[in-house]
Amino acid sequence: MRMWWWRRGRNGAQDAGLDAPSARELRDEHLSRYLDGELPADEAAALERELAADAEARAALEGMRSVRNALQALGAGELGELRAPRPFTLTAPAAAAGARSRTAPRMPPHMPRGELAARLGAVAAAVALVAVVSGDALVGGGSSSRDAADEADEATSTTASAALAPEAGAPATAAPEAAELRSLAAPAPATGDDDAASGSPAQADAQAAAPATAPAAAPGGATSAPAPAPSIAPAESGPAESGPAESGPAESGPSTAPADSAPALAPQPAAPLAAPPAAGGGAAGGAADGAPVAPPGAPLPEGGAEPRAGSALAEPAPVQAAPVEATPVEATSEGGAAGAAPKAVPLSRDADGGGDDRIDALLAVEVALAAAALALGGLATRRWAARRRDA
Amino acid sequence: MPPDARAPDPPEGAPARGGSATPPDGTSGDARDEAREQAAREDEALIRRAQTGDLAAFNTLVIRHQDAVYGLALRFLGSREAAEDAAQEAFLRAYRSLDGFRGGKARSWLLTIVANLARDELRRRKRRPQRSLEGERERFPDRAPPEPAADAPTPEEQAVAGLGRAELEAALATLPDEWRMTVLLADVHGLPHEEVAAATGVAPGTVKSRLSRARGRLRDALLAGREPGAAARRLEEWR
Numbered sequence: 001m002r003m004w005w006w007r008r009g010r011n012g013a014q015d016a017g018l019d020a021p022s023a024r025e026l027r028d029e030h031l032s033r034y035l036d037g038e039l040p041a042d043e044a045a046a047l048e049r050e051l052a053a054d055a056e057a058r059a060a061l062e063g064m065r066s067v068r069n070a071l072q073a074l075g076a077g078e079l080g081e082l083r084a085p086r087p088f089t090l091t092a093p094a095a096a097a098g099a100r101s102r103t104a105p106r107m108p109p110h111m112p113r114g115e116l117a118a119r120l121g122a123v124a125a126a127v128a129l130v131a132v133v134s135g136d137a138l139v140g141g142g143s144s145s146r147d148a149a150d151e152a153d154e155a156t157s158t159t160a161s162a163a164l165a166p167e168a169g170a171p172a173t174a175a176p177e178a179a180e181l182r183s184l185a186a187p188a189p190a191t192g193d194d195d196a197a198s199g200s201p202a203q204a205d206a207q208a209a210a211p212a213t214a215p216a217a218a219p220g221g222a223t224s225a226p227a228p229a230p231s232i233a234p235a236e237s238g239p240a241e242s243g244p245a246e247s248g249p250a251e252s253g254p255s256t257a258p259a260d261s262a263p264a265l266a267p268q269p270a271a272p273l274a275a276p277p278a279a280g281g282g283a284a285g286g287a288a289d290g291a292p293v294a295p296p297g298a299p300l301p302e303g304g305a306e307p308r309a310g311s312a313l314a315e316p317a318p319v320q321a322a323p324v325e326a327t328p329v330e331a332t333s334e335g336g337a338a339g340a341a342p343k344a345v346p347l348s349r350d351a352d353g354g355g356d357d358r359i360d361a362l363l364a365v366e367v368a369l370a371a372a373a374l375a376l377g378g379l380a381t382r383r384w385a386a387r388r389r390d391a
Numbered sequence: 392m393p394p395d396a397r398a399p400d401p402p403e404g405a406p407a408r409g410g411s412a413t414p415p416d417g418t419s420g421d422a423r424d425e426a427r428e429q430a431a432r433e434d435e436a437l438i439r440r441a442q443t444g445d446l447a448a449f450n451t452l453v454i455r456h457q458d459a460v461y462g463l464a465l466r467f468l469g470s471r472e473a474a475e476d477a478a479q480e481a482f483l484r485a486y487r488s489l490d491g492f493r494g495g496k497a498r499s500w501l502l503t504i505v506a507n508l509a510r511d512e513l514r515r516r517k518r519r520p521q522r523s524l525e526g527e528r529e530r531f532p533d534r535a536p537p538e539p540a541a542d543a544p545t546p547e548e549q550a551v552a553g554l555g556r557a558e559l560e561a562a563l564a565t566l567p568d569e570w571r572m573t574v575l576l577a578d579v580h581g582l583p584h585e586e587v588a589a590a591t592g593v594a595p596g597t598v599k600s601r602l603s604r605a606r607g608r609l610r611d612a613l614l615a616g617r618e619p620g621a622a623a624r625r626l627e628e629w630r
């Protein structure tokens with residue numbers, strides 16, 4: 001009789017999903033339930049009879065009662081160091097953030113003002129660069145009598161229209177201006193992805209020209225939601241089609257004007273095949289036109305960092321941090337022309353615009369813009385990296 | 392029934408039958424219960440106001456319960472820094488889930504939230520034990536490391552020279568995690584077993600088993616090698 005709980009407690013303990021209890025633990029379980037008033041009356045009466053006759057059991061019970069009372073006293077006693085070290089009250093912003101996260105969970109933290117400014121600045125510079133380079137390209141293409149800005153406008157609209165006509169987008173049939181633009185832009189996709197280039201006649205050249213475009217492009221693209229364009233483009237379009245361009249303007253323009261992203265569309269036909277580096281390729285698209293220009297003067301030391309900026313927003317793997325060394329203008333333009341893949345129309349600025357002062361001036365502007373874009377992009381990247389480190 | 396030669400002290404009053412869960416100083420028990428009921432009603436009113444967007448009401452609730460919430464996290468995690476994080480996060484989550492509060496005791500609700508956060512944190516820490524436990528012990532020096540749960544020292548090893556609150560805290564820290572959480576919620580914070588079961592995601596029977604084993608181990612740790620009556624009295628002295 002004395003050991004009755006050893007036998008009776010086993011089932012209950014197995015319910016608990018604990019290790020097989022020892023006899024002592026089984027006894028303690030009965031004592032504990034007894035203390036808490038949870039033993040059925042008949043079992044409680046039997047236990048009391050046992051306790052009356054067994055001093056060891058009594059001691060076990062009293063020890064357990066003491067422990068339980070002491071534990072309860074812990075909760076009611078002095079707090080000491082258990083007192084909250086500071087008020088955990090919520091501030092209005094925190095509460096608002098909490099409330100917001102009810103509807104939009106996992107929003108990224110607020111971007112510091114400086115980083116935002118740097119990113120916007122990089123985008124603006126890249127956009128300006130694109131505009132100027134577009135004009136430059138047109139000048140080189142022979143329409144030199146018009147104002148550069150006008151040309152840029154026309155260039156973008158032409159590109160957009162060409163891009164929006166997928167069927168007509170066959171390389172050879174594209175409007176001349178658009179073709180030229182593409183020829184400049186082509187390097188960008190090439191950087192982003194070898195697959196795209198492999199579909200083109202002169203991949204080697206395209207890739208050679210590519211590195212120069214990437215760095216300039218990345219900072220701009222970094223801010224302008226690089227992910228959507230490339231990720232959508234591949235889904236919808238064959239490599240040779242200019243179809244993806246349609247998604248381009250729609251997707252890629254958060255704060256930047258659609259006109260700016262228009263030139264970015266040209267390269268995208270190449271992007272479709274891009275898998276991992278797609279973000280970079282797409283990001284590069286916007287500034288792809290800067291390719292011919294970037295090499296000469298653009299300081300590209302942080303080229304490795306730029307692509308990261310691009311990939312920061314778009315999860316996909318970083319782009320090519322690859323060769324950033326300046327590629328001579330000639331090489332770029334030619335390479336770009338050759339590597340413009342499906343629809344490239346060779347464009348040799350040197351041949352056309354040889355010693356034109358206007359082009360030199362434009363070149364200077366482009367270099368300055370590219371440098372600005374790079375610097376701001378680098379700044380944004382560094383700030384982003386620092387923030388990420390802190391997080 | 393064998394006569395027990397070692398039974399010098401008679402049972403200190405026959406254990407109360409059935410509902411012996413009332414504290415020994417049962418005289419004040421009713422008053423305490425009454426006060427708790429009153430506090431619970433006030434809490435509920437605060438929650439109702441908070442649900443309408445009254446942040447001040449919610450913060451009043453925070454102030455009322457932050458010591459309990461933080462204390463539970465600290466006793467469970469053993470690190471002040473981690474406990475602060477858990478407590479702050481718990482109140483933030485509580486605020487976010489105000490809409491889902493369906494009555495009941497605000498205190499239990501808040502303790503359940505922080506208990507889950509603390510358990511998650513401990514699990515996470517075990518998966519990535521990169522954090523130095525040494526540093527944490529420094530911040531909470533009079534506690535044993537929170538880890539040794541699995542291979543807790545034998546009760547004899549835990550016997551301490553002088554009984555006191557610090558010893559009980561240290562013994563608590565040696566319990567397996569789930570036992571410790573059960574004891575903290577049920578005994579230290581006084582949650583009913585059903586609420587403890589809900590908070591820890593187990594059946595009420597499991598709560599009872601964990602509770603009994605934890606109490607038994609604490610008793611053995613604290614009273615091992617001592618003359619039972621004296622040890623019990625010393626434990627009572629803490630109160």
